[in-house]
Amino acid sequence: MNREFIYIPVSVSTNTELKNKIRGSAAPVTAVLRAGEQSGGRGRQNKTYFSPRGGVYFSAAFPLAGDETHVSVLTLLAGLAVCRALESMCPAGYKIKWPNDIYLHGKKLSGILTELVSVGPRLTAVVGIGINAGIGKEEIPKELSGVMTSLPAEGLKSPDPAALTRNIVHLLDHYVYDCRALSADFSPFAELINERSYLTGRTVTVETGSETVSGRVLSVSPEGKLVLETDAGRAEIFSGSVMEIGNRR
Numbered sequence: 001m002n003r004e005f006i007y008i009p010v011s012v013s014t015n016t017e018l019k020n021k022i023r024g025s026a027a028p029v030t031a032v033l034r035a036g037e038q039s040g041g042r043g044r045q046n047k048t049y050f051s052p053r054g055g056v057y058f059s060a061a062f063p064l065a066g067d068e069t070h071v072s073v074l075t076l077l078a079g080l081a082v083c084r085a086l087e088s089m090c091p092a093g094y095k096i097k098w099p100n101d102i103y104l105h106g107k108k109l110s111g112i113l114t115e116l117v118s119v120g121p122r123l124t125a126v127v128g129i130g131i132n133a134g135i136g137k138e139e140i141p142k143e144l145s146g147v148m149t150s151l152p153a154e155g156l157k158s159p160d161p162a163a164l165t166r167n168i169v170h171l172l173d174h175y176v177y178d179c180r181a182l183s184a185d186f187s188p189f190a191e192l193i194n195e196r197s198y199l200t201g202r203t204v205t206v207e208t209g210s211e212t213v214s215g216r217v218l219s220v221s222p223e224g225k226l227v228l229e230t231d232a233g234r235a236e237i238f239s240g241s242v243m244e245i246g247n248r249r
């Protein structure tokens with residue numbers, strides 16, 4: 001994929017800016033937009049995403065061919081790309097917390113927001129990634145310190161933001177366009193995700209939108225669903241938010 005990498009010091013939200021660019025363009029957009037900080041960073045479920053200077057914030061456009069059968073796994077693939085890029089540039093035990101977070105030592109290090117934009121008959125996925133890279137421990141607000149961490153807070157040296165961005169996008173391009181992971185068998189990727197699964201073995205409560213499901217996480221299924229052992233048997237959750245997390249057992 002031939003991509004233009006754009007850097008701006010401040011963005012309201014790189015996802016919002018890239019979506020506007022896609023909507024205003026007749027040709028497919030393949031740009032990657034990175035910002036030094038965001039004044040209105042967005043997370044899932046309309047939450048704000050704390051985006052001070054020092055973090056890595058970018059959004060990449062993925063024009064879709066139209067024959068993809070499971071676009072929803074894109075967020076999991078992005079999580080895998082973030083882990084693998086960080087593992088090679090800044091080795092540590094990064095974990096994927098289904099469906100869209102990366103954890104390090106039990107706290108959130110990175111979040112992913114995937115949004116779809118349609119222009120005429122074409123659909124483009126915008127994958128937005130935030131990584132608490134160069135944010136010092138003392139810069140983490142007190143009210144977030146129990147749930148959020150950063151590379152320096154864990155004693156790690158942050159990689160160069162531009163190089164980290166390129167590595168992640170390069171891996172994700174490989175999964176999406178070379179391996180055709182959004183239409184081909186997802187199970188090899190699910191295996192790599194399971195090797196890094198934060199939730200496996202933990203007791204969770206998941207809000208799916210239509211119901212609340214509690215149980216012990218068994219795995220991420222070959223299709224990318226969260227598999228739980230519940231009092232009623234086995235449940236496979238396609239999309240949802242993990243509300244409560246218990247200890248591993």
Ligand code: BTN
Nearest residue numbers: 013015042043044111112128130
């Ligand atoms: C989450 O934690 O719920 C997802 C957070 C996603 C944050 C990234 S930072 C780059 C891109 N721009 C945004 O406004 N959000 C995403």
